[in-house]
Amino acid sequence: MQKLIYPLLFLISFNISAQVSKLGPQGFYLELKKYSNPQLLDIRSSDLFEKGHLKKAYNIDLASEEFESLLLQYYDVNKPLFIYCQTGKSSLQSEKYFEEMGYKDIKILVGGFEKWTVSSKPYVSSQNTTRPLAYMTIQNLNETIKTNxxxxVDFYADWCGPCKKMEPILQKIKSENKNLTLLKIDSDKNASIVEKYEVEEIPTFLIFHNGKQVWRRTGLLTENEIKSYLF
Structure with missing residues (x-):
């Protein structure tokens, strides 16, 4: 009986020994400031990392086959591990994984990089621009929909050819209809909103009337096709 109990007690004590802190942008920021060289891990894809990331962060794509070996190579299991992703979802889902890897003090950025930027927290970028990243929270989107x-809503991406062709059409419709609010959502920079509305193709267009969605289409559309569902 004792041979069965001892391993069980060991596993229980191991799970308890891992301290996991789930912090909002301000709390995460204050914790980072306590360390001159924090173990800060960005688990997003490399292209998202290049567009913008937290200062002193190291990028290892969670989807990479080399993730585990690189993680253990660069990050000490005995020191606090700061983790963030794009929306916070991947970090939270990976919590147990990092515990099993042996990390004893894990700090997760709730809301991810999107929440960090909309909270006006500093970030660095390899891009030759100082423009703010075009992130929007679901709360801000909902408020806009309710109050107009x-x-x-236009889900687009900078690299999308059809999106660029639709831009002058959308702007013309907007200029001719003062009661219409045009809301452009960069699909590459607003993953949580893309997920919420299940956007799988771009451009995707949604029309809301008095807070309710009344229309949805994807791809290239004519001016008349869009206007026929307005007013």
């Missing part, structure tokens, strides 16, 4: 009679 007609809202046309």
């Amino acid at each position: 009679e007609w809202v046309l």
